Amino acid sequence: MNNPIISYNNIISSLGFDSATVVDKISKKESGLEKIIDQDILDRPFYSSMIDVGLLESSYSKLGTRQKYTKLEKMMIASLSDTLKSFEHPLNERVGLIVSTTKGNIDALDPNSSFNENRAYLGELAAQLKNFFHFETEPIVLSNACVSGVLAISVAKRLIKQDKFDHVFVVAGDLVTQFIISGFNAFQALSDLPCRPYCQTRSGINIGEVAASVLVTNDHSLAVEESVIVMGDASCNDANHISGPSRTGEGLHRSIESAMKEAAISANQVDYISAHGTATPYNDEMESIAFDRSGLSEVPLNSLKGYFGHTLGASGLLETIVGMHSLKNNTLYASLGFQEMGVSRPLNIIKDTTEKTLNIFLKTASGFGGSNTAVLFKKLNS
Secondary structure, eight states, rough: OOEEEEEEEEEEBBBEEEESHHHHHHTTTOOOOOOOOOOOOSSSOOOOOOOOOHHHHHHHTTTOOOOOOOHHHHHHHHHHHHHHTTOOSOOOTEEEEEEOSSSGGGGGGGOOSSOOOOGHHHHHHHHHHHHHTTTOOOOOEOOOOGGGGHHHHHHHHHHHHHHHHHEEEEEEEEEEHHHHHHHHHHTBBBBBBBOTBBBTTOOOEEEEEEEEEEESSGGGGGOOTTTTEEEEEEOOOOSSSSOOOOTTTTHHHHHHHHHHHHTTTEEEEEEEOOOOOOSHHHHHHHHHHHHHHHTTSSEEEEHHHHHHHHHGGHHHHHHHHHHHHHHHHHHHOOOOOOSOSSSSSSSSSSSSSSEEEOEEEEEEEEEGGEEEEEEEETTOOO
């Protein structure tokens, strides 16, 4: 069986409600981050990328349903509806659904929420999506900290290779809420300015919200212009600390090495790295060590957190979609906010939108609990 490909895709974000619009704004170095003043979320201003509720309602209303859904459900429904619109096969037992999120409808636990607190269960979120689209199969919920979005692609690929499904839809999303912002604030990880991944002057993380979706399929006739082959993937837990990454980059390094082994490529064949880059001191330093150990220090690299902030369980999927379009457009997009190197190992940070022939890119992610995932993608029409 051929390796699966990623086909139809959509991004719902502060930069736009379709992938092409979002990528175009990234190419112009436009950020979706803005200063937010909302005492119900945090007692001081903070930077975030948040989806305009009016625009979301307008997009969602076009679907013609009157059932009541949460904000996150509307985001994910709007995204997945766009991804599904060109899929002409029935959603039968050969079509799977993976829902990727870290906190789901956590806002349902707010005392002022109009939804039952049971809505906060991740399984309930998945059930709402299944029922809305009438999938026949039970959805799979994937919640493994901040690697969830890219790990979902790995799981989809493996399910297809094991002949469990022919097609798997992956939808990911997370919200900016008081619960999430207060948590990162308690870690003293929030930046009071737009984040600067890998930069000497970085001062912490921004949190954003987004929904994204893709189709992973073994049917290459469903390919679109930006389609990529899922070449190889791997995950490794470094078991270092509940919130701190390995100081030696061990888990990420092993993930990269295993993914390259499966893909049967060497480091010098990787054209571009879409890295995690949260702009926190320990994460960025750990990544620089892992990339150096993997022989990738000279490969052009960016973090997209300067455009969206960290979108948690959706970040890996969101950034994979941008990487697909990067390959299609043969264009490297700037790592927004970077000014001067702030990690101990050399990295080839992309400073400006640059045209370059691209064929293979590496997507990495690392998260709480020591989780690390690496996936290699190849341009389908290369």
